[in-house]
Amino acid sequence: MMKFFKYPFQKVEKKWLNHWQKSNFKLCQTKDFPKKPKYYVLEMFPYPSGEGLHVGHVENYTAGDIYARFKRMKGYEVLHPMGWDAFGLPAENYAIKMKKHPSEIVKHNIGVFKKQLLKMGFGYDWKREINTTDPKYYRWTQWMFLKLFEKGLAYEKEAPINFCPSCKTGLANEEVTAEGTCDRCGTPVEKKLLKQWWIKITAYAERLLKDIDLLDWPEDVKEMQKNWIGKSNGHQIKFALKDDNNFKIGEIEVFTTRADTLFGATYLVLAPEHPIINQLKDSIQNYYEVQHYITDALQKSELERTDLSKIKTGVEMRGIKAINPANQEAIPVWISDYVLMHYGTGAIMAVPAHDERDFEFAKKFKLNITEVISLDGKEHPLEEAYTGDGVLINSGPFNGLDSKSAQEKIALYVGAKKVTNYKMRDWIFSRQRYWGEPIPIVHCPQCGAVPVPEKNLPVTLPNVKSYEPTGTGESPLAAIESWVNTKCPKCGGPAKRETNTMPQWAGSCWYYLRYLDPKNSKKFVDPKKEKKWLPVDIYIGGKEHAVLHLLYARFWHKFLKDIGAVATEEPFKKLVNQGIILGSDGRKMSKSFGNVVNPDEMVKKYGADALRMYIMFMGPLEDMKAWNTDGINGLSRFISRVWSLYQNQLRLKGKEVKNVELEKVLHRTIKKVTDDTENLRFNTAISALMECLNKMQEKEVKIPKAYLETYLKLLAPYAPFITEELWHELGHRNSIHEEKWPKYNKKYLEQKTFELLVQVNGKLRAKIEAPLNLSQKEAEKLALAHPQVQKFLQNAKPKKIIFVPNRLINLVG
RNA sequence: GCCCGGGUGGCGGAAUCGGCAUACGCGAAGGACUUAAAAUCCUUUGUCCUCUUCGGACUUGUGGGUUCGAGUCCCACCCCGGGCACCA
Numbered sequence: 001m002m003k004f005f006k007y008p009f010q011k012v013e014k015k016w017l018n019h020w021q022k023s024n025f026k027l028c029q030t031k032d033f034p035k036k037p038k039y040y041v042l043e044m045f046p047y048p049s050g051e052g053l054h055v056g057h058v059e060n061y062t063a064g065d066i067y068a069r070f071k072r073m074k075g076y077e078v079l080h081p082m083g084w085d086a087f088g089l090p091a092e093n094y095a096i097k098m099k100k101h102p103s104e105i106v107k108h109n110i111g112v113f114k115k116q117l118l119k120m121g122f123g124y125d126w127k128r129e130i131n132t133t134d135p136k137y138y139r140w141t142q143w144m145f146l147k148l149f150e151k152g153l154a155y156e157k158e159a160p161i162n163f164c165p166s167c168k169t170g171l172a173n174e175e176v177t178a179e180g181t182c183d184r185c186g187t188p189v190e191k192k193l194l195k196q197w198w199i200k201i202t203a204y205a206e207r208l209l210k211d212i213d214l215l216d217w218p219e220d221v222k223e224m225q226k227n228w229i230g231k232s233n234g235h236q237i238k239f240a241l242k243d244d245n246n247f248k249i250g251e252i253e254v255f256t257t258r259a260d261t262l263f264g265a266t267y268l269v270l271a272p273e274h275p276i277i278n279q280l281k282d283s284i285q286n287y288y289e290v291q292h293y294i295t296d297a298l299q300k301s302e303l304e305r306t307d308l309s310k311i312k313t314g315v316e317m318r319g320i321k322a323i324n325p326a327n328q329e330a331i332p333v334w335i336s337d338y339v340l341m342h343y344g345t346g347a348i349m350a351v352p353a354h355d356e357r358d359f360e361f362a363k364k365f366k367l368n369i370t371e372v373i374s375l376d377g378k379e380h381p382l383e384e385a386y387t388g389d390g391v392l393i394n395s396g397p398f399n400g401l402d403s404k405s406a407q408e409k410i411a412l413y414v415g416a417k418k419v420t421n422y423k424m425r426d427w428i429f430s431r432q433r434y435w436g437e438p439i440p441i442v443h444c445p446q447c448g449a450v451p452v453p454e455k456n457l458p459v460t461l462p463n464v465k466s467y468e469p470t471g472t473g474e475s476p477l478a479a480i481e482s483w484v485n486t487k488c489p490k491c492g493g494p495a496k497r498e499t500n501t502m503p504q505w506a507g508s509c510w511y512y513l514r515y516l517d518p519k520n521s522k523k524f525v526d527p528k529k530e531k532k533w534l535p536v537d538i539y540i541g542g543k544e545h546a547v548l549h550l551l552y553a554r555f556w557h558k559f560l561k562d563i564g565a566v567a568t569e570e571p572f573k574k575l576v577n578q579g580i581i582l583g584s585d586g587r588k589m590s591k592s593f594g595n596v597v598n599p600d601e602m603v604k605k606y607g608a609d610a611l612r613m614y615i616m617f618m619g620p621l622e623d624m625k626a627w628n629t630d631g632i633n634g635l636s637r638f639i640s641r642v643w644s645l646y647q648n649q650l651r652l653k654g655k656e657v658k659n660v661e662l663e664k665v666l667h668r669t670i671k672k673v674t675d676d677t678e679n680l681r682f683n684t685a686i687s688a689l690m691e692c693l694n695k696m697q698e699k700e701v702k703i704p705k706a707y708l709e710t711y712l713k714l715l716a717p718y719a720p721f722i723t724e725e726l727w728h729e730l731g732h733r734n735s736i737h738e739e740k741w742p743k744y745n746k747k748y749l750e751q752k753t754f755e756l757l758v759q760v761n762g763k764l765r766a767k768i769e770a771p772l773n774l775s776q777k778e779a780e781k782l783a784l785a786h787p788q789v790q791k792f793l794q795n796a797k798p799k800k801i802i803f804v805p806n807r808l809i810n811l812v813g
Numbered sequence: 814g815c816c817c818g819g820g821u822g823g824c825g826g827a828a829u830c831g832g833c834a835u836a837c838g839c840g841a842a843g844g845a846c847u848u849a850a851a852a853u854c855c856u857u858u859g860u861c862c863u864c865u866u867c868g869g870a871c872u873u874g875u876g877g878g879u880u881c882g883a884g885u886c887c888c889a890c891c892c893c894g895g896g897c898a899c900c901a
Contacts, residue, residue: 004853220817220896227816227897234901256901269901308814308899336899343900350901356814357899423900543895617838619826624894628825634838637853644853675829684827687837694837757833762882764833802881808832812881 002700003651007643009607013721017118027737028068028123032516032529034077040533041068042512042572044541044549045083047504048109049090053116055581055589055615055627056542058599062612063578063621063680064540065122069717070677073741079533080123081515083130084110087138088504092435096468102435103463106133116600121608121720123737128518132507133435137514139458140524141506142440144556145429146451147563149441153200156449159428160191163473192473197439197500199427201555205229208554217575218622221546228547230423235259235407235416236345239268239322242330243283252276252322252333255344258354259416260406262326263395264372265349266362268333269314271341272297277317285319290335297337305337312338312361324349325414327396331368336361344421352385359385370394373403427552429502434461434476436501444488444495453489459497475499508549509556512536512571524565531567539572542580550575576680579624581615586626597627609719610636616682616718638690639722642715645697646726649708657701665695666707667748673714674741682718689715705730710742757808758783760792776803783809 020027043064046057068080086106095102110131117124130137148154166187181188201208209229212222234257241250252268270277272294281287293315297305304310314336321330338357339348352362352369359382362369371379373390377400389403398406398413411418430439438459440452452459462483468476477499478484488495516529550572557571582588583595590596602611614635619625669692676685692711696703709730716723716736727736751772756779758766766786770779780801783789789811798811 002854006852223817224896230897230900232900254901258901306899310899312899338899338901340900348901355901357901360899421900546896614838617825623819623826625825628839630839631825638838640853679829681829683825684829684837687827690837755833759832759882762832762880767833800881802832804832808882810832810881 002644002648002697005644005647007607007640007722009609009639009721010604012725013119013121013608016721016724017121020123021118024126025123027735028072028078028080028125029127030079030125031077033532036075036077038079038533039068039071039076040079040512040536040538041071042081042515042536042539044539044545045085045508045511046113047085047088047090048106048113050094050105050109052109052112053120053599055597055599056578058120058611059578059581059615059621060540060542061117061120061122062615063576063682064538065120065720066612066616066677066682066717067538067540067680069123069720069737070741072737073713073717073739075740079128079515080125081128081130082117082122082124082126083128083511083515084113084132085504085508085511086110086131086133087436087502087507089433089435092433095435101463101465103133106131119603119608120599120612123720128515130511130514130518132437132511135458135460136521138437138507140514141437141502141510142452142457142459143454143524144510144560145437145502145506146440146454146457148199148559149451151559151563153203153559154429155198155200156195157198158193159196159198161194161196161432161473162189163192165190194432194473197429197441197498199429199555201427201552202422202424204555204558205231205422205424207558208551211554211558211570214570215575216573218577221543221550221575221577224546225551228424228551231420232257232422233418233420235411236419237262237325237349237411237414237416239325239349241280241333242321242323244285244319249283249320250276250280252347253345254347254349255419255421256349258351258407259411260392260403261351261354261372262324262349262410262414263392263398264351264353264370265324265326265331266352266368266370267331267350268322269339269348269350269358269361270333270335271339271346272335272337273341274335274346276347277335280317280320283319284317286315286317290315290317293335300337312336312357312364314338314361314365316365326410334361334365342425343423353382354385354387356385356387429506430500431503432473432475433501436504437506438477439498439500439502441498442486442488442495443498444491444493446493447488447490447495449498450488450490450495456489475501477501505549505552509553510560512539512553513560513566527565527567534566534568535571535573538574538576540576540578543577546577577622579620579622581618582624582626584627584629589627595627602632606632606636607639607721609721610639613638613686613718617686619683621680621682638693639719641693641697642719642722643726645693646708646729648700649703650729652702654702656704658704659699659701662695662703662707664748665692666710667744670710670714670742670744671749674744677717686718689718712736713739713742754806756782758786758789759808759810760789761812762810763792765789765792772806774806776801776805776809779803779809780811783811 041064043060068078072078091102091105095105132138145154164182164185164187166182166185209226209231212225215222234255236253236255237259239252239254240248241252243249254268284290314334317333317335320333322333324331339346350358350361352358352367353371354373369382371382372392372394373386374393375390377391377393379393392398392401392403392406398410438461440457440459442450442452444450462480464480484496484499486495486497513525513530516533517525520526553571557566558569560566561569583593585593585595587593587595599611610632614632617635618631669688672688673685712723712727713736720737723736753769753771756768756770756774757764758768766788768782768786770782796813798813800812802810
């Protein structure tokens, strides 16, 4: 009789964690230059918040841990590191509240996180642990900034920041609500113009776009990056401006992707910020009205301006006309906030017949609408803009041409310039905050912005008590005079340090490189190590980083390549996004819904192995899935059943019984678990492990020890604790996690017979056990002899027979 | 509005090449063990007809199509999730 043994998971997990920790996870320590093939498994490193680890982390890191353990057993030298992305707002805000230094809070939170990760059984090479807030780390972030500065890719420019007049502080975008108010006090957020540091990521737009094709990434993430970069090819066309007396008073250049519609351009529209407006002010008859509109528009937040549901507004600059270069027609010039200054030239030619926005605008202000593209070459009354292709009409010498080929011809006709534009904008790199990497620049009244010499890096954050907001919109660092005032590295005169700090993205742009060489004080990474280990073979993390982090990191990496610091073009070869885990009510986990699952409690109640396996069993890694409190019971039960089986087997006396049937099942399981794990289909790998266990406990006989060992190895990446314990109970002294991954033997997968499926008119009517490689003739004979088949054929002869060897026969009557 | 995903039992999901739909797990029902409960073990479990089996009909969001055969391919539509959104 099979006896039930209760699995003492708490005892076992504690025992092995202690054991592994004693050697600082020697098993997971990676050689810099191994003989074995390398494999770099990376998970997006966490921000160590005060909340501790959440289930999303557990999902992300379990997937990575299973994969790293699997690859290691498959014979790779696996690099699987962990670190902390610890600069950023929450730590700073919490520090202000608790009157503690952010670094203390970070240190504490890291302690909590690390303990939780260890309890989950994750195996990292802790010798390579990094922390972005460590001066020894951010020294290199600053060094890279200086390189960007040196190459002209970091520059200063005035830009509006979000500013809360009540809190008297600059706000990060994430602190501004969707309604455009301050997250903390509800006051409407204002804009304040301040000098900001920018990174010229747009210089890399084309390469960032082109190289997306090199990546083994989810299609939607690639698509998102493409859209974000937003390349469009078009033309810049010049329109002469004339006043009421027909004097030429200037010129406006517009950007269009539809030069073929030029004859339909019945007015121009300028962005309210367009500098030419001021130059034209003497000729504008309604200048007061125009000025009023502009002031209004500039006060609006980006959110208000880009609200699509809003009815379009605008004002005409009376007294000024533009000349359409295609037909020399004088057309009105308007100003409207739906035209954006930062894209193209900040001015558009409006073709209301063939652009939805222009159509809407023209209807509202009763402007001319001229149809120039027609599907049938005829003119029609237009109910809405037609944005497709067609044949040109009302276009003088170009009538009858198809719109595609007309584009270049009309462009040539009016002397337009071919231009490529990108939606992507440069990256604002300054934050008015204390808890970030200081930007290593000194502002000298004589020499301007001077880089801090490399030998003086890092520029460390001053360790003072007051890092609360200054009230001016500047960084808290501005108030720390002893730190701010310094000497100019160039002329030696009195100068001030840059007081803005870097955004949280900075440290995460290159952390995957530092893991390769975390202690190097001469270089951020030894180029030989970079060459050996990059690119990252698999990068696992949340989709929320689909654009920003992943685009910044790709840019940063390409820049490092250009200065010869790395040899690879792209940092992350394969990307995988784990899906969000929702609460059991199907809503996003949140304190206010009370549906948050605490991993610590789950580990306490069910053990880490059960939690790991449940989270992987819930569904495909990339899918969104809802937590089910009962679900984890099933995996807890599975773990117990494994335990019981092995305890029974260890106690069973007598001879091992060779079991051909079980052997077949085992080898099928090896194949299935190997393939599924390789392809990150952990949920189906686990069900295969369950099926195999069901088979093993079906009969109460002594199973050969070799089978029991093989099964444990298959389970080891998933449940590292119980497998280690049982491996030792089977008499081994080494760790199961350094064992070789089992191979299946094809001979056990081969079948001598198969189940012939017999269909009549496509419907399954019988299943017949038949020898493999049965011929069609024999199959027919077998099928026709079956009473069920005769019944449905009604003794008629089949008109047609479909035969799929070793699978089915379909008799069509 | 545009661009991606997706829709399969009471629930999470499986079906990897167009060939047994519903694997595996949860839940539920019945039983064994127990004074009892928990735990554990066994049986049943898509819907309907026949309710005794044998068996049959139907079933992968909806409607059409291609095919000997469709969850899988094609067309149209409905619904859900995500991303982008005045980028000319």
